[in-house]
Amino acid sequence: MKKALFLDRDGIINVDHGYVYKKEAFEFVEDIFTVCLDAHNKGYEIFVITNQSGIARGKYTVEQFNQLTLWMVKQFKLKGIVITDVYYCPHHPDKGVGEYKMVCDCRKPEPGMILSAAKKYDIDLAKSVFIGDKGSDMQAAERAGIKSRILLVDQYSDNQAIKAHRINKIIEASVYIS
Ligand SMILES: O=P(O)(O)OC[C@@H](O)[C@H]1O[C@@H](OP(=O)(O)O)[C@@H](O)[C@@H](O)[C@@H]1O
Numbered sequence: 001m002k003k004a005l006f007l008d009r010d011g012i013i014n015v016d017h018g019y020v021y022k023k024e025a026f027e028f029v030e031d032i033f034t035v036c037l038d039a040h041n042k043g044y045e046i047f048v049i050t051n052q053s054g055i056a057r058g059k060y061t062v063e064q065f066n067q068l069t070l071w072m073v074k075q076f077k078l079k080g081i082v083i084t085d086v087y088y089c090p091h092h093p094d095k096g097v098g099e100y101k102m103v104c105d106c107r108k109p110e111p112g113m114i115l116s117a118a119k120k121y122d123i124d125l126a127k128s129v130f131i132g133d134k135g136s137d138m139q140a141a142e143r144a145g146i147k148s149r150i151l152l153v154d155q156y157s158d159n160q161a162i163k164a165h166r167i168n169k170i171i172e173a174s175v176y177i178s
């Protein structure tokens, strides 16, 4: 079995400007590359686990999400970091339109996306790490049996104290990644 670093996307990989679907609006949160390179070099598989209710809401299409994702994964590759796979939930139970309006087992805080990745790639969830910016990320990780869970907030705060706190959390994540 392998160890994995699971990443939420909006608020962790990129600044969460709200339903980001264009690369022009995709602002990488620089300090995430630090922990990803550390994890990659230590043999972790890296996955992105993301709710994309913007699809359900009709704000953008699956094709647009896929195009952005291909571009995002390439940016990681250019920094020597392999993203093994990206899992997304296109649904929303209330605000969804048409086929995307549904209660599903993939929208965080449900653990469905994490469990799918673990099954397909033979991941030991007890030895894996999840980094997210919302309580629903932490709940999904806990329900999936991931022991090391890091909650990072204020990804775009200019407050030096908050930035320092965030860097400490990133370093803490590196401690988990062993
Ligand atoms: O953080 P991840 O899971 O990668 O993606 C979150 C996004 O899909 C969007 O999720 C929405 O929540 P609702 O889905 O509308 O409750 C809002 O929080 C948006 O600001 C955010 O961009």
Ligand SMILES: [Mg+2]
Binding pocket: 008, 009, 010, 011, 012, 016, 132, 133, 134
């Ligand atoms: Mg998020």
Ligand SMILES: [Zn+2]
Binding pocket: 089, 090, 091, 104, 105, 106, 107
């Ligand atoms: Zn779903």
